[in-house]
Amino acid sequence: MFDTSAYNLVILSLAGGLISLLGSVGIFVSLIIQRRVERLQEILEELVDLSYQTEQNLTSNIYRLIQKYQMYYILPHGPSKTIMRYLDFTMALVIISWLGLLILTFKPPFQYRVLLHVLPILGSLSLMIYYRKLLQNAINPLENQMLNAIIPPPVQLRSVSFLSRYVNVSVRSLLQQARLRVVFRKVKRGKSSGQTCYDAEIVLKEELSFDDFFYYFSFPLQKKPHTLKHFVAFGHLQLLFPPDPVTGKPVPVGRNVNITLGWCNWGDLPPVEVEARLLIFPLGEKHPIAYRFKLLEEKSYYAPQTDYTMAVDRGIMFTVDDGHIVIIEGEERLPAYELAKDWFQLNLGRRYFDPEISQKEPVECTTEVYIK
Incomplete structure (x- = not known):
């Protein structure tokens, strides 16, 4: 006891x-x-x-x-x-x-x-x-x-917004290492009235995958009776790489990534040459990074034949308010801004305006990101 x-x-x-x-x-x-x-x-x-x-x-x-x-x-x-x-x-x-x-x-x-x-x-x-x-x-x-x-986590090291908000890093220099490019690919859609119709796949190419930023992409369309004078695509880019299918190891970063921004009719593209503009809005900055591409037509695609120009666009000032991108200055520098401004929200994916359908709301781009 x-x-x-x-x-x-x-x-x-x-x-x-x-x-x-x-x-x-x-x-x-x-x-x-x-x-x-x-x-x-x-x-x-x-x-x-x-x-x-x-x-x-x-x-x-x-x-x-x-x-x-x-x-x-x-x-x-x-x-x-x-x-x-x-x-x-x-x-x-x-x-x-x-x-x-x-x-x-x-x-x-x-x-x-x-x-x-x-x-x-x-x-x-x-x-x-x-x-x-x-x-x-x-x-x-x-x-x-x-x-x-x-x-x-490792995926944050490719996040432009995370690095710009919490790390003293040059966003412009970091994006320059991503080697962004834009190409238009000719894709067969089908036949209409006995003629073959083609679409243009608008693709953003990254040599090294950087993401977590809001983008606004535009270029002028060929003169046709469309409501829009420009093709416009925008959205919050967030990449997701699944684990390796064989080993199961996580994949924190990718190379030679292709991101479809939207689609339009191949016949709506200007002949011979297209001047496109891409604006990137890192969430930790107040001015976007502006790219200008000059794309020349080949047999089945448009591709940049010369190097692009890249600079901080100080004519546009923005802020982030409750997950919404708010343009403080420079709205006039964004084509079709009045149509798109209500959709400047984070985590809504990729969207674009199709010139051949109703412009009341943008079309969601569901094409998967792929490596090529």
Whole structure:
């Protein structure tokens, strides 16, 4: 027969020892996370340094940096699960010890002031659960987003808006490394009145996939009795690369990405030459980045034959208000802005105005992003 008071002291000492071990594990994990964060910050600084070297094509270097970042960012699932099982088992024993002692020391009848003795234990349980959540987020930030501001996921290194908002980086230089291009591809649609009809697929090509920005693309149409004088496409570009189908490894960045911005009738394109304009609105800036492309017609496509011009368009000023792009100055520089302004919202995907159908609302572009 054990003495009750002595047994209670033994249980309390066991609970205290388990809590000490729990704190030691927390220190051990924090040291690992600290070293990991330092390494990730070094890679991020290296990425920022590369972005300012605009004279060179550094897409391969940036691509390798993002892959290296992912290697340090993701911990293997085995050790992560083992640590979390240890935390859960230890916390369960401590909770059982506390509840057991509470039951042993309880003397009926029940009175409301008993709740005052229970409150400290409930507060301690809440803190332990929160402590577990902190460690879970630190160990596996891929599935838990609490510490994303400190440890951004690898996909954020290709996010123009994230880098412009939280990192001191030149957006113009970074986009220059993406090597953006625009091409029009001739695609057979079918036959009408015995004649073959063709559509033009408007494609934005990226040598290195940068995303998370709002874009506005336009070019003049051939003079026809259309409501619109310009083809207009706009939207919030967010890329999603599925895991590798064979290995299952996550893919944080892609190369030679093709993004369909919209479609129009091939016959609506100006003959021989098209001058197109692309505006990119990074969410952390106040002026968009403007591209001007001169595309020349070949047999079955329009492609830029000369290098594009790229500059910050200070004639346009914008801000982001509750997920909506608001143009403060320079509305007149955007063709068909009056039709499109109500659709300047984030996370709505890619949209465009088809000159041959009703202009009350834009058409959603559902063509999947592909690598070619």
